[in-house]
Amino acid sequence: MEVSSTVRDNFMHLVKDFFPSLTMHDPLYNALALGTILTIAIVIYVFARLIVRPEIARWVSKTTNIWDNALQEHGFFRRLMHLFPALFIFLATPVLIEEASVLYGLLIKSALLYMLYSGLLGIYAILSTVEDVYNASALSKRAPITGFIQVTKLGFAILTILFSISLIVDKSPLLLVSGLTAIAAVLLLIFRDTILGFVAGIQIAANRMFNTGDWITMQKYEVDGEIKEIGLTNVKVQNWDKTISTLPTYNLTTEAVKNWRGMQESGGRRIKRSVYIDVHSIKLCDNEMLERFSKIRYISEYIEKKTNELRAYHRDYSIDESDLLNSRKLTNIGTFRAYLESYLRKHPSVNQEMTLMVRQLPPNEIGLPLELYCFSIEKDWVKYEKVQADIFDHVMAMLSLFDLVAYQRDGHLGYLSSAMDISQSEQD
Structure with a gap:
């Protein structure tokens, strides 16, 4: 509090050099304080974007770890730069603006929302990185995690929306959650495919039913090709004619599907x-045919064996080979x-x-x-x-x-x- 008062007094002293009669309750003071906060926040963002971020990129390029490269590719560090100006606005507002002011509440809420959604984008980048690193490993051939990553992203998005609403209306998130029970049926209808896809994803992963790269055939949907992606709600299959078929994920567990993975692994x-x-x-074969067949390398032994067998049979039963009714022939x-x-x-x-x-x-x-x-x-x-x-x-x-x-x-x-x-x- 003492630091805030000192900074506010110094700022007020500086402002009064130009506006001697200005007070903290004057709208002009709030406008000057707002302009100062936003200007410094912009300078901080530009500094972070032009100076800090390139340094991080150079550091990432020098390392041999694939994690930081994946984070860089998905824009994690770029999205992280937005937290610095938001944090400055959140910290500077109580210093320069009185708490009773309407502008104070507006800036604090805006800064929190800014940090909230910047953090959400950062979490998205982390989850996408986890998915890419996992897909590059041998474990991805055993069980895909794309559906689980999408469910996690959806969960964080819902939490972010709830916190945003509670922040705007100044109500506890628990009160908002308790109010959702009244519209649960509507939510179930809206998220029907998502819920079914999530359950199907658990079945697919637990039983190792399908994976990316598997060749599947579904006659009902004229699908015959390779699975390219198993998502939360949809599965993408590239058919052998290079067309792309998209079908609901839960159809893999509810419809007749032929998976050719067993053949590929056999x-x-x-x-x-x-x-x-x-x-x-x-x-029936006559002598001329048998003589001709006996010259074929693959069955010469077979012809000799069968001929001897039939000759012994005819001899044992006193059958004339010319007797077509009683003799045995090939x-x-x-x-x-x-x-x-x-x-x-x-x-x-x-x-x-x-x-x-x-x-x-x-x-x-x-x-x-x-x-x-x-x-x-x-x-x-x-x-x-x-x-x-x-x-x-x-x-x-x-x-x-x-x-x-x-x-x-x-x-x-x-x-x-x-x-x-x-x-x-x-x-x-």
Whole structure:
């Protein structure tokens, strides 16, 4: 108080050199005091902006810590400079202006609001820094924190608004909070997506359901791409056609979502595709076919083993191999199936430690499905498609060597037409 009185007396003495009859109750005095306070506050801000802040920036550039660089990038030090003039106004007002004056209350409240919102922006910068540093760490692959950061920012914003209102109306913040219960239903309606998103964010983080970088598919919303951001209320997904899909965060926990992370973290990406064999081309193998098949490197041992097995069977049961009703014979499709399995076993881009088989599916009106089921070592989309295409290029090319025909609707009709023409000509 003594310091304040001394400063006020000195200021009054200085003012009276120009206005001898001026008193502290005169409006002109308040105007001069206000102008002095604001002028010095502006000088302090300019000094902090032009002198202090560049020095801080130089100090930050010399350090190897990523925290201060992130704080600098998000403008923490720039926003901190606003606290100096606000603090000066708050401290200088009681010194130069009487407490009973209306101007006193206006300046004190303005300074407090100035500090309050400058502090809020500084906290925002700190939270954004925490998010960036966390996202750069390995932990970000386990659980995203963007939603929690946004919730924290929202909480500080609500607190700032409550303190601002209580400061303006000179009421305790507790009274304002107690009054909010009357409009709780309205607030729940307004913040419905925020609340649902916050709860979904907790579920996603706790169960490690999704993370940035995951490939997800949601047929309902035609989403097929990589998660770029999991926020409090929205999730951004960049589809493979480079479009951006935005959907509510809680949809990740309430809708059917396929997450391909398991495939990306596993040893391979599944190949599951069928070739439809024309049933008219399926037949028993004769000696000429078996001799031809035995020259194929992948199944030469298979042909020899099966031939010996059938020969022993016929000998044990005294069956003549020319007896088509009682003898056992290999089929071209069964041999082809054995060839494909052996081919996949030797393929360098197929994971041999995961499920691998060639199987027949139930026949239908377009032929007999012969399905290849295996896992490609290459999981990248382009490389995966190349491996899959190479495998089926080979499959289609090898069909004719086993006297098999892939079903094709027009080709099948042409085959039947030519067969009918031959039959008709033989009758004629």
